[in-house]
Structures are given as C-alpha cells and as structure tokens.
Amino acid sequence: MSLRIVSAALLCLAVTGALAWAVLDRPLPEENLPERVAAAMPESGVDHPVTAVLLNFRSYDTLLEIAVLLLAVVVALALREAQPDRPEQMGLENPLLRAVMAWLLPLILIVAGFLLWAGSYQPGGAFQAGSVLAAAGVLLRLAGVTTAWLDNATLMRAGLALGLLTFLGVGLLVMIPGVPFLTYPLEYAGTLILLIELTLTLSIGLTLISLFRLTPPYADDPDEAREQQGKTP
Amino acid sequence: MIGLWSVPLLFALPLALGILSLLVTPAWRPRLIFVGLPLLAVASFDVLARLVVEGPRIYELGGWQAPLGINLVVDGLAVGMILMTTLVASLCALYARVYLRDYPPSSSFFWPLLWLLWAGMNGIWLAEDIFNLYVGLEVMGLAAVGMVALRATPQALAAAMRYLLAALLGSLAYLLGVALLYATYGTLSMAGLHEAAAPNVTTHVALALIILGLLLKTALFPLHAWLPPAHGGALTPVSALLSALVIKASFYILMRIWLVLGPEVTPIFTAQVLGVLGAGAVFYGGWMAWRQHHLKQLVAYSTVAQIGYLFLFFPLVTGTGPEAARLAWDGTLMMLVAHALAKAALFLSAGNLILAVGSTQISHLVGISRFRPMSLFSFGLAGVSLMGLPPSGGFTGKWLLLHSAILSGQWWWLIVLFLGGLLSAAYIFKVFRMSFREGPQIDRSVTPPLTLDVTALILASAAILIGLTAHLPLFWLRLGSAFGAG
C-alpha cells in the first residue's frame, strides 16, 4: 500500500472518530430557530417555510448562490473561447424521440410551472422547477432538435443574467422607502418573491443547460476544431 | 439614508457589473471599470466615513434580525478590509485593462470573473453569519479558480484543477464545522455564537474542521502545495489579486471565528500549533522562494512564507494579557494589509520585468536596472515591506508582533521573525543582484506601457506609506472589536 493510501486511511479514521465523538457528546442548543421561523411566517409573504427562508429570511444566501451558478457558466464560456470547439453536432435525427418529445415537452413545462407555483405553499420552488426546465433542454438536444434561440449567444446570456438582475433590482428597489437591502414590503412580498422565482427558474434552467452544453463535445479533434472555427467564424 | 445604500452596494454593484460585463461585447468589458471603480470607491469611503462618525453597526438584510435573517457587520475590521480590497483590486483592474490587450479575446472573461470575485470578497468581509460565509467563500473561490484557468494552457488548467480540489475540500470541511456548530448552538449568527459558545467536544471538533478547511484555503504550510502553480502561473493581474486578497479572506474568517468563540473555547494548544505551522511556512516558503528560477514562482513562494507571519496571531492573542493581545491584533492586521499592498505591487512589477525581458527566468534579468529602473524600484519598495525593513507597513507590523511576543513572554516567536526577515531579504536581493549585474545582456528590452509601471508603483508606495501612518488605520480597524477601547 502506498503512503497516500495509508495517510488517507489514517486521516479518514481520525476525522470519522472525531466526528463520532462530536455527535455523541453534543449538547442541545438553547436557541430555537424553528420557533422564530414559525413566528415570522405571516410576515414572509409565502406559506411554505422553506421558500420563506430561501427567498425572504435568508434571501441573501440565495442571491450569492445564483452568482456561484453563474460563475460556473462564465468559466465554461471563457474556456470554450480560449480553446475553440468544433461546432456542435450532437444528437441524431430521431423521429421516434421527436414524436415523444412533442408529447413530453408540454408536460415538462407544466410540471415546471406547477413546481414553481407550488413553491409558495408546499415543497417546490425555483431550483426544482429550474432543474426540470434544464431536463427539458437536455432532452431537446438529445433528440437533435436544433433550437435557434438556444444557439443565439446574446439571447442566451440575457436569459442567464435575467434572474440575478431581477433579484438584485428588486433588492435595491425595495430600499427606496429607506429600509435595508431585500426588505420586501409586506403587501407585495408574495408577488415580488414570485417574480424573483419566475425569473430565477428561467435563469437556473438556462444555466444548467449551458453547463451541459459548454463542455467540449464528443467528436473532438482539437486541430480539426480549430480549422472549423476558422471557417465558420 | 445613503448609509443604508452604500453597504449593500458593496456587493450588489460588483454583482451587477459582473452580469453586465457578460452581456456586452468583449471590447466593452474593460470599459465598465470606469463606471464601477469610482462608484465602489465612493461606497467604500462612505462606509468608512460612517464608521468613523457613527461607529460600528449591524446591517439587517431584509429587515430580519439574526438569527432568523442574515446580518452584515460593519465594524472597523470589515471596513478596513473593504478599503484594502477597493484599493488593490482597482489598481489591478487598471493594470489588467492595459495588460490584457496583448492577450486573445477569451481573456476578456477576466472582467466578469473580477467583478464576481470582488462581490464574493466584499460579501465575506461583511458577513456576520457563518453559513453566509460559506456561500461567500464559494463565490470567491470559484471565481478565483476561473481566473487561474483563464489562460487555458495545460499548466494553467492543471493549476486550476489543483486549486479547485483544495478549495472544494476546504469548503466542505468548513461546512461540516458549521453544521456541528448549528447543531450545538442552534444559530448561525456570530453574535449568537459569541454569547453561547462553551468549551465542549462538539465545539472543539467543529473548530478543528473549520480551521483545517480554512488552512487549506489559506495555503498555510504544509497545505500550501496548490498555491505556487496557481499564483505563479496565472496572468499577472490575477496573480496579484489572488496573492494579495483572496488568501486573506479565509484567514480573515478564521480570525473572526477564533475571536467569536472566545478565549474560553479556543485552546492555547491549538493556538501554539497554528503558530508553529506559521513558523514552518515562514521558513519553508522563504527557503523555497530563494531556490526558484522563475520570477513569479519566487513571488508565489514568498506568499507561502508571508502567510506564516499572519498565523502568529493565534498564539499571541490566546491566553495572553490584554495589551499583548491588542498588539498582536494590530500587528497581524498591519502585516495583512502591508502584505496585500506589497505583494500586489511585487507581482505587478514582476510582470512588468517579465514583459520587459520577455522571459520568466530570473537569470535573464541581468542588467535590467539600467533599462527598467521604475519597475525595479517598485519591486524594491514592495520588497522592503516584505523583508520587514523600515519604513514600511511590513516593518510596523513586525514591530508590533515583536512587541507582543516579548510582552507575552513567548520569545520563541522572535526567532521566526528574525530568520524570516533574513530569508526574505535573501530572495528579494537574489533578484536585485541579477538586475545590477553588468554582463552579457539581453538584446531587446521592451518598454511596458506607463500604466503598468504606475499602478505597481502606487501599490508599492502605499505599502511603504501605510507603515508611516499606521496610527489612524489601526485605530479604525480596532473600532467595534474586542480591542476597540485600547
């Protein structure tokens, strides 16, 4: 066994042991956060506590989290431009899959819409809906459906940016009466959260699709790719 | 009223600019700095002015009090770091605008990454919530990884990958520590933790995990292996940003959490271990820096060494008297700020020298003092601060740390400061020796654009000046901290 394995094993044992001890010896907290959440629910503008935490109480975390997602796309875009890929030719013309897609797609969109709308009072929300949207996008590509708007870089980027920009914009606009960042006025809280969620869903969906698409495609001979890039700027 | 605006603008503005720079054409991306830098500078100084006039305060995001909501802490430490970031990042941005012109268009993705990095850092400086810190760390970390990968050469990609793995492992360890703390205290707010923290096994394990995770991100010896390829191989403005600011963020979090948990919880033994690791970093990093043949690798190893000084904070602040602790706080922060300014200047001027001779080899710098005196002068000024020679921020910081070490009777840290200074002199003067040598010279010497030299010189001069005018910044940095009264 190599030194690497041995040290990994030792470290793993040490960490697991320490964690076990920590779990066993744990005192119970005095602070009761769930109670506070429950008490503040009426002022949150939504009925589902997780959504309230995600988009109201701790909405700042969510804002930064969207930035993390965006970052992954930015890096993928940057690397793609640095190492040009050959134009994508993924997926095959598959009539059967296309036929299925014609059925499936509306269904997926309905599910996404439902998840989004449900988020305000039961499990669901922007992230789940967004990932369902992304699934639709992935399926579309696998079926070989070339959608012009997905290849339009500007439109795509606008879509990516929409969620975060709306979030930021709302966060800043609500400050006009002289309250801190992201303080929604009670009467509009529900609407604003829904607006943010709607745009976030779209952006998250597009982000996830982009992450899938921006990796180097299969048929990948770099030299050939560079030639191709030269021909079709 | 305006004061409410400048705090969120510190992260909202860079976020917005990050998105906008994605939407505009590559040629327009650099130009956004002419909107962004002045606005951020105004916001930073507004926050400082309010801190000085109205004192430190808590900013309740969404109007929700901690522990329910997320709060921001606007105290001297946070504001000091914000100003440092504004200064260093602005100058690096001005540098990059000129520097990146020679690079392929893909390098224009530097700009969205820069803004997001900035947002992440400002988020970290202001954070009062330990989970929010996790998210901030991820924003900053992924942006930094992206910047390292930007050159897309195999070396850059390998360095980025290594960096990413270290960053991810570090974040997870931190997150698990946060999970344990939440399980124990039911709150994520630092104020709440400060109230409730008690010495028990769970807290100690959580602290250990947080320390390990953050050490990995700070690249403290012996967890530094990812740093030299990442910092030494990146584009010059990226190297400067990463070495000057990014590694400071994880140290900053560690410092905050250490003080939040308080002397009851933080064991003296751990503090001494951290100090010993810091000493190891000073020696190992200095030795390795001296052995390098590539200029930017030398500077990168110098960062490994300088990080070590910061970790003397823990033994000097834990279990010592109030006066020694205050001096340790002052000294560490002085070191931190001085290193940020000096290291950025060192990387930028090293980049200029490399640009001038067209080679990264130190041995190709023969006789360069005759052709690029200004680049070399910036390099020298920054070097003075890194060596801890007066008059410079590095010296003032060293003075304060020495004072604290003597006052708390921990004379063994004196050896670290003594040998560390000599080691850094050895590697800085290694470059100088070459540049003063009159020998067979390179036949071409490119003159870099003036902006590149001026930005480096401003940073280097700032590293010197901060040492002479340390009184006021140190006073501001103490506002709202446990050492505020002194």
Add this chain to the structure above:
Amino acid sequence: MPWLDLLLGLTLVVTAGMALAARDMFRAVVMFIVFGLLVALAWVRLQAPDIALAEAAIGAGLTGVLLLDTLGYLRRPFGSRVDNPEERE
C-alpha cells in the same frame, strides 16, 4: 429503533462505498446516481421533501448526467494532442 431508517442509512454507506470502489468508471457513476436517489429518499424520511426534489433533480439527475457525459467523452479516443498552444510569459 427506526429499523427502516437504519437500513436506508446503511445502504447509503454501502452504495457510496461501491461507487468509490468500483473498478469500472461507468459502474462507479451509475452507483453514484443510485446513491443520489437513495439520499433523496433519506430526505423524504427526514421530512424534507424540498431537498428530496432538489437532490433527485440536481444532485442525482444533473450531476449524474454531467458525469456520464464526461465519461462518454473520455472513452472516445481522439487523434492528435494539443501541444502547448502559444506559451506566453
């Protein structure tokens, strides 16, 4: 003693172990996707259906697809390799 949960927890660990130990990379990724779905189940047991949805869709689903996609990429041999393109500095 919640036996069902104990079983699920144990299965989680075993699946994870298999994902890490699998000799074949494809097998490892498939095990990982199974692991993700089991974690989603665990979230349901922990009365966290929101996380279960997110885990199934993002954690298992998207990560799995990305990993599988990468795996396909690795398996396809490609011709020439890039020599360091235009080293600068």
Add this chain to the structure above:
Amino acid sequence: MTWNALILFGVLATSLVASAVIFLLAESRHTTRSVFNLAAAVLKLLLVGWIVWGVYQNIDYEFRFTIIEGVDFILRADALGMMFVGLSSLLWLFTTIYAIGYLEKAPNRSRFFGFFSLCVASTVGIALAGNLFTFLLFYELLTLSTYPLVVHRGTRESLRAGQVYLYYTLGGGALLLFGVVALHVLVGDTEFVPGGVLSGLDPSLHPLLIGIFLMMIIGLGVKAALFPLHAWLPMAMVAPAPVSALLHAVAVVKAGAFGIARLVYDVYGIEFAFSLGLLGPLAVAASITIIYGSLRALAQDDLKKRLAFSTVSQVSYIILGISLFGPVGTLGGLVHLLHQGLMKITLFFCAGNYAETLGVHKISELDGAGQRMPATSVAFTLGAFGMIGIPPMAGFISKWYLGIGALEAGMNWVLGVLILSSLLNAAYFLPILYRIWFRRRERLWCEGKVLGRFETSGWLLLPTLATAAFALIAGVLAGMPFSPLYWADLIVSREYLP
C-alpha cells in the same frame, strides 16, 4: 506645525527631494541633475548652519508625529546630532562635486546620484532621530540605500561585496531591532535624553539590560566595523571612490559609531552604563579593533584596502572615547567623529585621484607620484599626518584628549594602546609618503586621458584640497568658536551636566 519644525524637516527633505527628482530625471540629463544636486547640497548646508546657530542658543527644534500608539517619529536637533549632521552635509557637498567628476561618462548615473542622496538623507535622519525607533528606521534605510552604491559597478566582485555587506548589516539591524523593541517594552517610547532613561528601572532587570546592551552593540558594531564584525568594510572597497568616501567618512561607519554614542549617552546614560560595568568591555573591544585594524593595514598593498583597515582602526577611537568614563575622554571620542571624517575623506579622494589620473591602485606603484600630482599628494600627506596624530593636525587633538581622558578614567592601559596604534599608524602611512615624495618613478602610468588644466580634473581636485584644508584648520584653529573641538565641548557640557 511650527516654523522650527519645518526647518528641521527641511534638512531631511532637501536630500530626500533631491533623490526623488534625480530618480525621475532621464539618464541623459547630466547637467540638470548636477545643478539640482549641488543646489540641494548647498541649501541643506545653509539650513544646517541656521539650526547649528539655533542649537547653540538652546532653541528647540522638534518635528514629530505618531506612527503607532506609543511610538512616535521624532526628529530633534541637539548638539550631538547637529555635529553629525554638520559633518555629513558638509561632506555631502564635497563628495557630490567629486562624484560628478569621478563618474563623468560612466553609465547608471541617475541611479547612482539618486541613491547617493537617499543615503545622505538617511544619515541626516540618523543624526536627527529623537528616539530609538526613528534611529532604527533611518539606520535600516541607510543599509538599503547603500547597497546599490556598493554593487554599482555590477562586477562579480562588487556583487559579492554587496552580498557580504547585506549579510552583516541586515543581521546586525535585526539584532538592533530586537534590542529596541525590548527597551520599548521595558520603558515605552525611548526618546533620547541626556543621562538616559533606564537608570530608574528595578535592579532585578539589570542583567537583562546588559544583555540588551550587548545585542545592540553588536547591531551597531557591524556598521561601525568593530572587530570581529568588520569584514564587509575592506570588501566594499570595490565600489567607486566617492562611495568609499561615503562609507568611511560620511555615512555608514559613522552611523554605527554615532549610534553607540547615542546608546551610551542618551539611552543608558553614561553613568548608568558605567555602573552596569558596560564601559570597560567596550573599551577593550575598541582597543582590540584599533590594534587589529592597524596591523592588518600594514599588510595591504592595495591603497584603498590599506585605507579601509585604517578606518576599522580609526573609527574605534570614537568608540574608545565613548567608553572612557569622564568628560575629557568623551570629548576626545566625539571630536574624533569629525576629525576622522575630514581626514579619511581626504585620503580616499586622493586615492581616487591617483587611480583616475594615473591608473594606480597599488602602493608599490605610487613611486614618484608627488612630482606628477603635487597638490593631491600634499592633501594626502596632510591626511596621513592627521591620522598618525602629528601636531598640530586634527588627529593629534583627538588622541591628546583621549589620552588624558584615559588617565582621568583610571584606565592607564589605554594610553599604551594609543601609543602603540600611533606607531602602527606611522608604520603604514610613512612608507607611502616616502614613496610618493622621495622615490623616483619606476614604471609607466597609464595616462591616456587628459583630465583638465590641473594635474587632474578640477572636479576631483577641488574637493580634495578643500577637505584637506578643513582637516588642517580643525587642528590648527581648535581653540576657535565653532571648531569641532569647541562644539564637542558644548556637547560634553550638556551631556554631563544634568
């Protein structure tokens, strides 16, 4: 900020600003640079004259601001400091003139004069420092600003010398830093006060104080070239002649000796240092260095090397004087700070003149140089006589007071050291004089270049003659007001009175 503080700062600023402007000037603008440099030197001299008059009349000149809590940056003009400032600013003017001539047509002049001015600025800072912190600040700055001068030629040899110089001075500086911080912990901001600030401390701390003293003496002794910390000085001879003059007469070794004077008189206090028993060992160390330096000088054939070892020996006269407990010994030591500077710079100028004009570096090649270069050789002779201590030269005054001081302090053995070293001085200087004046020229000098109407370039000759004249006058007119002796007497009366 008061007018007086501003003037004081102006003394420092003249050379600082000069250095900054010179750095920024393009390499090719030689005339502008020279004019500016000389103007700054003259302006500084005027300001110094002004302040010297003020200090004589007991006017306070102080400039201070807070750096960190409990640590101030203080510039203050007192009699001791002004002596050093006067010396360095006078010699700066002459060395600048000399260097302009010496470096004509040489490369890297912008860098040279920039660091040269910075070096003088640090020296002035050392002299005017009002507390240990400020002293340390300029002390290290001096190290940094002299390094580029030492390695100026860029040859392998000079780079090596520069490295050795750094090893010694940075190591010494670090020790000094520890000492300063330790004293700071004990008594807070250590401002220089006649009589010292430490005598009130608890006796249990005395061993610690002795340790700190030792550490700081080592730190300062490196620059003062105290045996066995002197090795860098002869190696640094590879630098151009004006740099040697700077190292030996104006700035570096003087900074070390001056620092020891500050430490003994104004930090520990001479009486407290005496009661701790620190002065005896210091006197022994100084005596060993005096004899050792002279012996080594005897063996050198390289003229500049011989002068360098002579410096090692002569600077320790200053330290010897400091370590003699009693006003007369102090007087002898302090006055030698000035005298040695004037005499040694003359000798180095002469060595430079020989080297530049005749291409002669070795003593054995100097035969008959007196006929070819009479003026330079007269100056050299005056300097050498001074060093030996022949009346009425300046060196005689120093040795006379040192001798009496030794008797007064009850250290009679010091007298033996003085006599022995004077004999040795004679032994290594007289043969040179003999060769210059009384031997016929044996080999050809490489006199390729015509340097001017005089025996050598006027830029080189004028400062040489001027400093030689000063060295002569300082001895002959020692009894006049504002002579070095007079000023040293003023210092002694102020140090010993309180």
Add this chain to the structure above:
Amino acid sequence: MSSALVFAWSGVLLFGLGLFGFIAHRHLLRRLLAFNIMGSGSFLVLIGLAQDGRGVDHVPHAMVITGIVVAVASTALALVVFRRWYRASGRTDLPEDT
C-alpha cells in the same frame, strides 16, 4: 436513537468514506464522486443533528438546497476544467509534482 440521528450517523460515515476516496484516488472523476459523497454526508449531518430530538427545522433545509446547488455548480465547473485538461494533456489525473 431517532431516525434523524441515524441519518446523521450515516452522514458521518459518508463524510469519512468520501474523504478517504478524495485523497486516495488519483482519477479526477473519482475524486469528484468522492467530493459529492462528502457533500451529501455533511448535508445529512447538518439536517440530522439539527432535527434530532427537536422536530423539523426549515432553516437547514434551505441551507442544504443552497449547498446542493453550490455543489452542482462546483462539480460542473470541475468537469469543464477537467475536460479541457484531458483534451490538452490526455491525462485523467494531475501530475504528481508541479
């Protein structure tokens, strides 16, 4: 032992297991798998411990959703870099020494 605690324990084990894999493996994809397993482990610890004996707590739920999204973003970024690295070097692991 509540069911929450059971999952906390399996989270502990998962974290340890993942850590082992993360360090022991050299293949970058395997290391990413290990990273994701560690992530799931720490999420389970977070929720399991928070809910042990105190009922449902929605705050960590939101934190875990955030964490999952961050993890997928990190994984995606890592895969992007990894694929570029593989394309440039033909290696699936990192060179041992820099």
